Every structure is written in structure tokens, then in C-alpha cells.
Amino acid sequence: MPLPKLLRLLGGATVTAILGFILLPALVVTLAAFNSRAILSFPPESWSWRWFVKAIAYDDFQAGVRNGLIVTAWASSIALVVGAAFAFALDRYEFRLKRTLETILLSPLVVPHFTIGLGFLILAAQLGFARGYSVIVACHVVLVLPFVLRSVYISLRNLDPRLELAAASLGASPGRVLITVTLPLLLPGLVSGWLFAAILSFNEFTASLFVTVQRTQTLPVALYNYVREYADPSMAAISVMYIVATATVLTLANAFLGLAKVLNVEHAR
């Protein structure tokens, strides 16, 4: 039976309203970015690209993007390797305290980001570490590890163990089973885990604020420092570029791997 018309209209309106509400901030920021006036106002009266030009040319933002990319690349890659190893161990082996480890590793957000940032700050000071990239990377690895682990773990759970047994029976040594069967089938989970980690790491602010210095500040920290002194639409321009870049990455991932698979929402079998 089709939904009654009124109900359908109401439903449609609700969905539209919710979507609108979610997209509203992005929309406001996008419009503000094209405002030619030097204040963050809405709606703009005249239009311009000048804030994009200014934002791109601004040294601190350039450095922020560069630092952010370096940290993100290292942190999400290390988290991928470590997370995948943990996921394999949790999925394949029985050991003492397995449940505890599983709970800890799979439940992010229990410890607030500023606590982790502060912890790394104190540690780095205690151990006499120069506050270079390594501290930021280590901090980000801790922050994104649960997401990578979860993504790989879910993919592993969904992998039919009989596929690996079949490969072994056909003469594939454990190493070749891994390369020819396990890894190809885990690829979407690995890519999605890495992407999540990268996006989270690139966006991370709270913990990064503690562990970065002027020389190593990532983009969110640079934006924060900027907004403390200025309030022009450059930040809005950065936001727009950020959204476009993220959308491009996700679109590419979708084109090559299928978004449903990358985001791990496709039901197994």
C-alpha cells in the first residue's frame, strides 16, 4: 500500500529540513567566502575571489597544509599498519585479556583529545623530546588508531575464512594466501580505514594545539591562530577549499573502489 499523500509530504519536508540543517553551516561559509568585504558577514553584498587568493598566498596557511599533510600521511599510514596488525590478532588468535584489549582498542572517544594532547606534551617534555613532527605523529596515531582498527576488523570479520582454506588447499602457502586472497579482499577496508584516519588527522585540532609549535602547526591550529587576530573571510575560503578537496578524494575513492565498500556500509555476502 502506498504511503498516504499527507504523510509522504510530511516525510519529504522533514527529510529536506534535516538535510538543510546539516548543510546550512557549509552553505553559509561558502557564501561568506565569496564576500568581497573584509568582514565575515552574511549574506554578502558583493562577490569576489580575493579571499581565496589571500588564503592561498598566506604563509601560515601554506605551512599548515604542508605540516598537516606530512603528519596525516605518517600518522594514518602508521595507524593502518599497527591497526591492521591488532585487527588480525583480535580476529585470528585467542589470548589472555583479549576482550579487554578489544574493548579498549575499539572504543575511541573515552579519553578526550585534550587529555591525549596534554599527555603527549608532558611526555615529550619529560623525555626531553624536541617538539618536532614525531610527537604530533605519535599523538595522531593514538587518536586515529581505533578508527583504522575498527574498519579493518569489520572487514576481517566479514571475510569468509573458507576462502583462505580453499586457497591453502589449492597449494597456496600462508604468505601467498595473504597476498592473493586476504589482502585483495581486505583492500576496501584498508583504504577506508586509511581515509578515515587521514581525514580525522588532517582535521584534528584539540590535541594538535598542545603538541605543535609555530614551526610545526597544522592547518586547524594555523586557522585558530589566525582567527584570534583577524576575522576576514580567508578562513571561509579555506573551508570551501577543504570541502572541495575532501569531496574530490571521496569521489575518486568511490570511482575506483565504490563508496559503499570504502565506507564499509555494504553488507557482507
Added chain:
Amino acid sequence: MPAEPRFSAPARVADGTNGSAHAAVALTGVTKQFGKITALDAVSLFVRHGELMTLLGPSGCGKTTLLHLVAGFLIPESGEIAIDGQRITDVPAYRREIGIMFQNYALFPHMSVAGNVGYGLRMRRIARPEIDRRIADALALVKLAGLEERRPRQLSGGQQQRVALARALVIRPKVLLLDEPFSALDRNLRASMQVELKEIQRKLGVTTIFVTHDQSEALSLSDRIAVIADGRIRQLNTPHEVYRHPSDRFVASFIGDANVLRAHLERIEGAVASVALGAARVTVPMRTLEGSAVGSAVDLFVRPEDLRVAETDAAAAAHGTIAAQIYQGGHIDLYVDAPEVSSGRVLLRVPSHEAASLRPAGTRIAIALAADVAIAFRSA
């Protein structure tokens, strides 16, 4: 490949084979436990070259465990496994030269049909032209030529099964293992696949261990059947022997349809005994009646086709009322209420050309025994 002569001393077991040295697959006293569960309990099994051996038993009795031990996916706690006389108990799966087909086929979803079938050949680093030739041969064998480039998900269940079979056979395995291969197929397809499997198996002469919980499938396909319950082999013999001479109550009720009728032991004559059921007399082996005294109640197991509608009361084993009459094409199943011999319904299976046996429900009939040999067990 030169075979190293390092098999363990062959165990001689009185099961009709020549022991492990000549068996294609030999399990000797194999025990497998999962924690507290004993999945297999000191099982010995010798599979002959080229035979199709079925492992038959209810779900959870240890069939898959046994298959996985032979495949090398599991290592037994105790006991030895040998293939072609070579001890392989702890040889890893990938060096065992075994073909296995899983219940869900387990085709590699990221490879084409040709990729799946050729997988084992690539692992053996065989030259490309020969791989291609052998893939083509294997696909022709299972009647799938022309589908090389398809992905598994683009195939029907029956086609996927053929790919799985081709993939297992193309490596020319020493043993082919099949775990409930037909359980996911619909009835018609299942019947035709059974025939086809049997033909292929015969043609290639490949030693095969076939797992099923479906007793009719076991009866129709097997050279020999190993009936398993609770991790032990209860009986190992040809389908006919298992059906006609079940070794115990479990086997008798698990294989084929059987009526359990209340009878009593009338006379013991050495290894056999005479059992009385109404006016009928039937000879049973004493082996399954150990300890029963003359005059005691026994459960007489009678196959539905060994019962018939009696014309006269003279030799009637029992009397009853027809409760239902089900036309099955070649035969008719008559369900009869006969409270004096059975608390459940008694099943008679009569050829449908015996139209005289067609009587309306509610008719009172006399039941006679069509066989003079049966099997009985002490009343439970």
C-alpha cells in the same frame, strides 16, 4: 615426485580393507577436541583408491571436522592420518594435494571463473599455455565452457558449484573432499548434480570423501557409507548392507524410513532368533539382542517396503485403520494407525501398480510382513 617411505606402521583393522598401507586415505585412532567438546573420538577410517566414501550423520556429529583433518586445516590431538601410505598428520594443507569443495563453494569473488579454476595451477607455477589448456579441459568437464570471464556473483548456484568442482579437480588432487555440496540446491538441480558428480568421479577415478546429513543422498551416491554419531563411526559398509543390516538402533533409524513395531522374542537359535509379531514370524540376528530373554519385548525395525496389505487374516502381523494415503508416483505411502504394535503411525510403501491396495482412509486392513528377515533391538 619421489615418495619418501616414511609412513607409520600400518594398522590392521577388521573392516574389510587391507589396512592403512594400501588405503588412499587412512585415519588411525584420530581424536580431535575443541576445548571440552570431543568432536572426533579415536576414529579409524580407511578409504580405498578411487572409491566414493560418504560420511553420513546428523548435524554436529563431526563430519566437517573429519574432512578438515584430512585437508590439513586442523591437526588432531592424537592419532595419525596418511594419504597414499605417507604419514601427513602434521603436513600443512598447502602441501597435501587435496581438492576440497565447500558447502557455500567459497569461490574467490575477486577473480573470474578462469581465475578461480586456474588458481591452484598458478600456485604450482605451471606454464601459462598448460594452465590455459587445463582450465579449458576442467570447464569442459563440468560443462561450463564459455563462461571463463564471468565473475562468481554473475553465476547461478549450480554454475558456482561446477566452478568449485572444476577448481578442486584441475589440480589432479589425490583426494577430493566434498562438504554437503548439494544442500544449497533445489531438489531437481540436486538430483541432476548428484548424477553428474557420480559420473565425473567415476570417469576420473578420484578417491572422494563426501559429507552429507541426507541419508537418501548417501544411499544413492556412495560406494561405502560411514555412519557417524557423536564423533564415532557407528557402521562402515556398502549402502545396501547399511540399509539392510544396520549395526545398531541409531543406524537403523537414521538410514531410510523404518517402522519400530512392538514384538516379542519367541525363540533363540544360536546366532539368530525368531520374533513374533501378531500371527507373523520373522528371523532376526541375535547380535543386536544381546541379553534379551525368550518372551521379552523387543523393538522390531521393519522397512516400509517390507510391509504389505494382507489379503487374509491368516498371517496378519497387525491390524489397523488407514489414516492417510499419499500418492508418490512410483509408489504409494500408506499411513496406518495400528495401536497394538506402534504408538505412532505405521508406514507401508506399496507399488502404485498394485491398484488393489488403494483403499479409502478409514478402511480397516490387515498388515503382513513381506520379508522373513528383519532386525530387532531390545525395547528401549
